[in-house]
Amino acid sequence: MNIPPWPVSGDRELELLREVLASPQWGGFNPMVAKFERDFTAYQDARYGVSAMNGTVTLEMGLQALGIGPGDEVIVPAISFVSTATAVTRVGATPVFVDIEPSSYNIDPVRAALAVTSKTKAIFAVHFGGPMAQMDRLRELTDAFGLFLLEDAAHAHGTEWRGRRAGSLGTFGSFSFQNGKVMTAGEGGIVITNDEALSERIRSFANQGRRTDGASFFHHYTLGSNYRMTAFQAAVLIAQLERLPQQIELRNRNAQLLFSLLTDVEEIGFQKALPENNIHSYYLLVGHMLKGNRTEFVKKLNKLGVPNTPFYPHTLYQNPMYQRPDSCVVHDCPIAEDAITRSFWLPHRVLMGDEETTRNIASAIREACA
Template identity: 40%
Template sequence: MNNTLALHGGTKTVTTKFQWPIFDEGDVEAVTEVARSGQWGNPDCSGLVEKFEKDFAAYCGSKYAMTCANGSVALRLALMAMGVRPGDEVIVPPYTFIATASIVIEANCVPVFVDIEPDTYNLDPEKIEAAITARTKAIIPVHFAGLACNMDGIMAIAEKHGLRVIEDAAHAHGGAYKGKKLGSIGHAGCFSFQSSKNLNAGEGGLIVTDDEQLYDRMNSLRNVGRVKGGQWYEHHYLGCNYRITQLQATLLSKQLERLDAQTQQREANGKYLSELLAPIEGISPLTTGHGETTHTYHLYIFRYDKTKFNGLSKKEFAETLAAEGVPAFMGYPKPIYEQPVFQKKNFMCYAIPEEVDYTNVHCEVAERACYEEAVWILQHAMLGTHQDMEQFAEAIKKIQRAVTA
């Protein structure tokens, strides 16, 4: 059995080249048709943007969907439209992309970091209430890696305290919790169509909601403050141009046709890979069975224990695994609150109270995930075959054999 690691000149365990994005001539033709029409932008004379919005709203089981420039903008528009004021507090997890917290700053509000669950890496409902104050206005749970948060618990807390819930579903297109599509459970759900996402057009974002008043306000904010029935040069809110183009909408409509089949493939592979990894000492897949009815596996995440790999650091392990041909990554190097922008409060002109201080914030589980545990396998690899999953597991075993020999 070959124990020479690829990093040291050995043969790679995995040789599959995982394609992303996935497209065919139908996508090319659809975009070409829009290009030839000469109607590329928005206002949407062709109705292509509106069609995608309606289709995605129906897909999520929501009344309304509104596209916008990207997922970060989607979160900010949703929060602003909910009527927050400078200094209001918003509860967010520390283990997520920085935009979940930075958009709170951009809305002149204060991110309050609440730790994550150790077995799912999602916001821990049991720790939320202790963080609620008179200034708390909203909660932004993140369905991290495509695994649904405990939405029953979060919504119950929100209802008890009169808080709004914005689902960050940037990883969760097609995911579901107790039969309901992720994004459709809170007061608003936000999606990203950035190039790494399970549904993508290079860039773009979208918000779903059942609240007509909220939808109208968000729509105005993304369209330079214009309102339904108003004039083109009549502006009611301090909005900006955050619209997407007809080219993006066309590409998204074509990609949406593949989403369910791709999600099923990722989920089947994720379950199989967990079965393969569970017996390996020092490797613990994140747990499922918490109410999710569809896990989108935007990331496949497992917890790594270096004591079972002769002290090999998480960073070294992830690099060694990637060298074996597994599209693997060590994930976030630190929780959001330890990023320089938060430690130094480099918030420019935003109206954040002077007493806000992130230098003493500590979320134990998030820190452990960043520094010691969490290893990611990227979503396009989860569109491989069962044989690919077997090779991923074999690559991990190979590393363990090599470093413990």
């Protein structure tokens, strides 16, 4: 099976990395970091961006800068990577877990509405696997209750909702550039926003409480920390961003071919993006068993040379840390609990081969279902 490896790099990464190495500034104050922030933020259709060392601290930076903390609740979908929930816990607020929708795997706005209390400050939309949550319905909900709509867009680089890119629709959008993401520097993250004052608070927090107007290096105005991205990360990410649009096109072409070759397969179904979600970047190819045994299926598919993962082993609230009393609020999540038993995902590199490889992957999926 000729599935390309991930990550990929080329001459452009080397050229930019050499430029950093030859400079006297390898850290976050190298202009390459500011350039990456400008390039990525503009690509995602937002106005301000603050980069950081990973996509976990970016979530914490955003929440902290919004003043969310002890006594506050933040509504989080039961299916996500743990950082969406721990960021809420780490700022001292309480995550409130609600169910997802069965076809998009994203937060169910009806369930979210039922979970709002007088303590609720925000709702997190996590665009799981790439397809976006119901942003219009979530916006109506957050506007009606005076809440922040936040985007954990760690899976959604280049994904679009009615022509606007992920992360630019909420109060802030947070991205990860961890090793498996569709663009990567091994680690990395950014928060984007259209709110200038919020972006300044985020930058000050990530830069040891300094002011953003160039005031003295040794004057610290608020309690911050050092979350800065290095120039090496930025150099690699500038090159990765330049390649992203063609990669998204390739993954979409191959995904459409794959689906067309599997229309008659009754054993499995795939995650569905909503019609408003006009571009899906395919961070993950998420599927679920309609018939048959998932453990057998994923084992067979791996053996046939198609990498895959049998989904998260549990919902977020089933993690040991959220079993502690008063650590969270949990609403009924039958869809999420079903998803963890029946679902699986294939990494995006599965969609980055040539046509013949995609045809071979479709044959392997058929064989694994049999």
